[in-house]
Amino acid sequence: MRGEEPGQARIRELKRALIDALWDGPTGIALFDADVRFLRVNDAIASWNGISPEAHVGRSLGEILELRPDDPRRKAVEGVEAAVRAVLETGQPRTNVPIEGTPPGDRARGWICSYIPMPELDGRRPGVCALVTDMSGARQREEEMERARDRAQAIALRLGLLQDVTSALARAGGAQEIARVVVERVRVAAGASVTTFRTKEGDALVVIDEAGVQAIRRRFGRVLVTAPLPVAEAVRSRGPVWFRSHEELHAHFPEMSEIAAEHGVRAGVALPLIAGADRDVLGVLSLGFPEPRAFDPDERAFLLSVAEHCAQALERAQLLDAERAQRRSAQQARDRLQRLQAVTAALSGASTVSEVAAVLVSQAKEALGASSSVAYVLDAAAGRLHMAAAIGGAEQVRDRLATLPLDAPLPGAAAARGGEPIWIETAEQLLAAFPELPSYAPHAARMKALAALPLKLGDRVLGAVSFAFDAQRAFRREERELILAAAQQCAQALDRARLLDAERGARAAEARVRAVLDAIFDNAPLGIGLLDPELRFARVNRVLAEINGVPAEAHVGKRPRELLPDMPHDEVEAAFREVLSTGQPKIDVELSGETPAAPGHLRHWVESWYPVRVAGATLGLGLLVREVTAEREAAEFQRNVLGIVGHDLRNPLSAITASAQLLLRQAGDPAAASRLGERILGNADRMQRIIAVLVDYARVRGGSGIPLRPRRCDLGAVCKVVAEECEAAHPGRAVRAAGAPDVHGEWDPDRVGQIVANLLSNALDYSPRDSTVEVSWRADAERAVIEVANEGAPIPPQLQPSLFEPFRRGERDRAGGKDGLGLGLFIARSIAIAHGGTLEVRSAPGERTVFTLALPR
Numbered sequence: 032m033r034g035e036e037p038g039q040a041r042i043r044e045l046k047r048a049l050i051d052a053l054w055d056g057p058t059g060i061a062l063f064d065a066d067v068r069f070l071r072v073n074d075a076i077a078s079w080n081g082i083s084p085e086a087h088v089g090r091s092l093g094e095i096l097e098l099r100p101d102d103p104r105r106k107a108v109e110g111v112e113a114a115v116r117a118v119l120e121t122g123q124p125r126t127n128v129p130i131e132g133t134p135p136g137d138r139a140r141g142w143i144c145s146y147i148p149m150p151e152l153d154g155r156r157p158g159v160c161a162l163v164t165d166m167s168g169a170r171q172r173e174e175e176m177e178r179a180r181d182r183a184q185a186i187a188l189r190l191g192l193l194q195d196v197t198s199a200l201a202r203a204g205g206a207q208e209i210a211r212v213v214v215e216r217v218r219v220a221a222g223a224s225v226t227t228f229r230t231k232e233g234d235a236l237v238v239i240d241e242a243g244v245q246a247i248r249r250r251f252g253r254v255l256v257t258a259p260l261p262v263a264e265a266v267r268s269r270g271p272v273w274f275r276s277h278e279e280l281h282a283h284f285p286e287m288s289e290i291a292a293e294h295g296v297r298a299g300v301a302l303p304l305i306a307g308a309d310r311d312v313l314g315v316l317s318l319g320f321p322e323p324r325a326f327d328p329d330e331r332a333f334l335l336s337v338a339e340h341c342a343q344a345l346e347r348a349q350l351l352d353a354e355r356a357q358r359r360s361a362q363q364a365r366d367r368l369q370r371l372q373a374v375t376a377a378l379s380g381a382s383t384v385s386e387v388a389a390v391l392v393s394q395a396k397e398a399l400g401a402s403s404s405v406a407y408v409l410d411a412a413a414g415r416l417h418m419a420a421a422i423g424g425a426e427q428v429r430d431r432l433a434t435l436p437l438d439a440p441l442p443g444a445a446a447a448r449g450g451e452p453i454w455i456e457t458a459e460q461l462l463a464a465f466p467e468l469p470s471y472a473p474h475a476a477r478m479k480a481l482a483a484l485p486l487k488l489g490d491r492v493l494g495a496v497s498f499a500f501d502a503q504r505a506f507r508r509e510e511r512e513l514i515l516a517a518a519q520q521c522a523q524a525l526d527r528a529r530l531l532d533a534e535r536g537a538r539a540a541e542a543r544v545r546a547v548l549d550a551i552f553d554n555a556p557l558g559i560g561l562l563d564p565e566l567r568f569a570r571v572n573r574v575l576a577e578i579n580g581v582p583a584e585a586h587v588g589k590r591p592r593e594l595l596p597d598m599p600h601d602e603v604e605a606a607f608r609e610v611l612s613t614g615q616p617k618i619d620v621e622l623s624g625e626t627p628a629a630p631g632h633l634r635h636w637v638e639s640w641y642p643v644r645v646a647g648a649t650l651g652l653g654l655l656v657r658e659v660t661a662e663r664e665a666a667e668f669q670r671n672v673l674g675i676v677g678h679d680l681r682n683p684l685s686a687i688t689a690s691a692q693l694l695l696r697q698a699g700d701p702a703a704a705s706r707l708g709e710r711i712l713g714n715a716d717r718m719q720r721i722i723a724v725l726v727d728y729a730r731v732r733g734g735s736g737i738p739l740r741p742r743r744c745d746l747g748a749v750c751k752v753v754a755e756e757c758e759a760a761h762p763g764r765a766v767r768a769a770g771a772p773d774v775h776g777e778w779d780p781d782r783v784g785q786i787v788a789n790l791l792s793n794a795l796d797y798s799p800r801d802s803t804v805e806v807s808w809r810a811d812a813e814r815a816v817i818e819v820a821n822e823g824a825p826i827p828p829q830l831q832p833s834l835f836e837p838f839r840r841g842e843r844d845r846a847g848g849k850d851g852l853g854l855g856l857f858i859a860r861s862i863a864i865a866h867g868g869t870l871e872v873r874s875a876p877g878e879r880t881v882f883t884l885a886l887p888r
Contacts, residue, residue: 059142059163062149065119067091067112070158079165111144115159118146122157130163141166196220196337200344205352206230209344210240213316217337218242225296225319229262230345231312236262243294243319250290260287261301262315269312271335272301276323291319298324302334304342313345374398374517378524384408387528388419391496391521396422399482399514401498403474406486407435407443408494408525416444416495424474424499432471440467442483447495452515453483454506480504482514486522493525558656561643566590566607566652575656578636580628597625607640607652614649616641631832634660737858737865739779746774746783746815746886750806753784757791764795770808774815776888782862783817783886786870789855790819790882797880798823810888814868817884826874834872835860859884 054060059075069087077084080095087095093108107130114125126145147160199212210228218226225243229236238252256263261272261284274280277297281288291299296319304314316338326334377390392404403423407416416435425432435444442465446453455461458479461468468475483497496518506514552559558575562568568586576583581594592600603622610617617640623633639655747770754768787806794804798821805820826834837857856870863870867887874880 057165059161059165061087061161061163063115063159063161065157067115069095076163079163111161114144114146115161118148118159119157122148124148129166197340200340203344203348206239206345206348209341209348213337213341214240214242217316217341218318220337221318221334222320223299223318224321225294225299225317227262227317228314228341229317230314231256231266236266236315239314260284261299262317265301265303265315266312269303269305271303271331271338273326273331274299275325294319295321297322298326300326300334302338304338304345306342306346310346313342313349316341375520378520381524382528382531384525384528384532385419387521387524390524392420392422392425396498398517399498400500402477402501403499404496405432405443406494406496406521407447409437409447409492411492416447419494424472424477427474428472439471440465441471442468442481443495443497446483446485446497447492450485450487450490450492452485452511452518453481454511455481456505457503475499477501480506482506484514484518486518486525488522488526493522493529496521558654558658560586560654560656562591562607562652562654564611564649564651566604568594569651575654578628578656578658579626595624595626598622599624610640610642611649611652614642614644633833633836634658635663636660737782737862739782739862739865741777741779741866743775743777744780744783746770746776746778746808746810746817747772749780749784750787750808750817753787753791754806757788757795760792761795763800765803766791766795767803767805768807769805770817771810774808774810776810776815776886778866778886779862782865783884786859786862786884787817787819789859790884793855794819794821794823794880794882797821813888815886815888817886818881819884820879820881822879825876825878826872826880831872831874835870 054073057075059079060073061076062070062072064070068089068091072080072084072087074084077087080087082095092111093105096102096104096108098105098108110128111130114128118125124145124147128144128146130142130144143164143166145162147162149158149160196212196216199216200209203209203212210230213228214226217223223243225241227241228239230239231237234256236254236256251260251262254260254263256266261274261280264284265272274283275298277288277292280291280296280299291297299317299319301315301317303312304316305312318334324330374390374394377394378387381387381390388406388408391406396404401423403421403425405421405425406419408419409416414437416437416439418429418433418435421429432441435441437444437448442453442455445465453464455464461475461478461481478499479502480500481497483495485492486494486496498514552570552572555572556574558572558578560568560571560575567588567590571579571583571586573583576586579586579595586594591598591603599622606617606620609615620638620640621635622638623635625631625633635658637657637659641653641655642649643651643653750770751768754766758764758766791804791806798804802822806817807820808815808817810816835856837854860870863884863886869885870882871885872880872882
């Protein structure tokens, strides 16, 4: 709108967007005019009323719904129209007004309506906007919540009753007390009118207690499990028998229906009392109800739980009765069990064969009251028994009986040999069975009884143990079972200990091997690595990590080409795969390249690659890497030095020798002697320069660097002096020197002059004779720059990366065919680096070749 503020326009657009979103939403929207007729409705209203939005326009709600005089919806329609008129009259909104009504073809529904006055809704007169929300879903949720609350309260009540019954059953001491609790409490808890508790005795069910009717005990006090009665059917089927009405009871159990009718039982259940799924039926709990009953799932679950608790309590009571009947024998069994438990507890802490054997002879001896005991471990392969522990009289003959053949005429050997226990109850029986025993063991004279048992695990004999007694002993069945149980426990502990001993030995051996391998891996002077079958690093040692210039942990999971991009990976990976596929190693493979450890520096290695196999499976590829860069450089240095000594120094030395001889012959000619002396000095100076260059090279390679003597100097003055000297040393050549004034700094002027002299000499050597070589200098606040430019042929791109490497001579044609040592540019860059500066070159077709020296001020 004209004159409208931007903010107001945005608010108006937002309102329109919100109205559009609301209009298309699930809320019903209707616009009424002053005559309470529809001006417009949205799709929600139209769907509820069953006609299109257009069909609403100009009609009242009653006309839309086609109300009859007796239509139950008339009251709701009149309420809506009255609310609209009230809003029109008062101009005040009415909110959250409930509406009851039934749209055509729909079930009963409920709505909440808000009425909002709308001034000049149709352009002339005011109207009303009605917002209608369908609340039927909320009502359904409320009803469902009510039902859920009722069900939860019923469950909570039953749980409380079940807890009360369970607590009472826990206090009951016998079958009669249990029956009394069940009859009194379960009848009340379940709302039953009749309750009967029966126990199973053989093939009969006997009433123990009842409530609500005495006739059952008289007529059905004892019934067979084959009788056609609900309680007998529950035993036979091992499941509950439900009858929901008297008719259902009569249809299945007519004999029971008459007495049920006499006592007003219209529904009931017979619940078998079973303590476990695999147990026998212990009894039956039956309940009768005065009205027909559906037995919903919750009620069935409650009654089944009650029956389960009753069965558990009844089983517990029966066990208690049996325990009381056998108290004395049970007490003796407990004593023996405690002794066995002491043995078991001691064995649980034994982890080696010797510890198990010591427990066996000591604890078992005490548990059985033996006077001596000895334990042997069988070496089946050798057919011999080895004494593992002895106590009492057996200790006296430990040395003599330390090892026995399996066929020795002794009780322990016989038990191990036959795999069966030997029980001897008198001294006479012992002497008759083992007449040679006294010659082996002098303490055998005191033995009056003996038990020798094999230590067996399944059919496998692990050893034997024997117990001797100083008094005759009748080994009763309970005692024999105790001794056999102790032997079985010991056999299991012995087998476990042997396995643990073997495992500990294997682990110790593996640990030793691993320690040796780790020591070799970590301390070997070679680079060692392991690649998986996908050619990814699994492990590398410190040396290989240092060779590659990448931390050892950063190798893991990466391929070599990811870490070392400047290596010939296509050829190397092809060789790796060949080793993996053929299983044949490759030994002493020579490789050269660059690594992040020394960017821009060509390095050399000798490598061996071999497959790594475990149990016949190839796990990956092993690498052995030995760097030979220093060896190669030393060899190259030696070759070059020998070449220099043999070539570059031979010429000046020959000149010196020849000049000295001529000097002797020309002693009478001062002018000739003077020329020869100058030649000797010139060649000696040349030799001195060669030697100085070699010394500088040796310093750089040795790691000490170029020695400097910095002092304040004028860079322009240094360049001018060197330019004049080079121009004089190259007759016919021109060197132009120009630069910024007053370029001062802290440098070694001799060394800077050495760089400039080397660059100018190279420029003069590699440029046309009729061209001019230029040297210029400039400076800013941080650094000074010297540039040497010439118009010679461009340096080939493949040569530029190695241009500053040592001994790079003879790779380009010099003007005049001159040759140098190949160390000039190397020494020049080393001097620049010693100053903290840089020396670089740029050369391309159609451009001048420019060397740039940058020095910090």
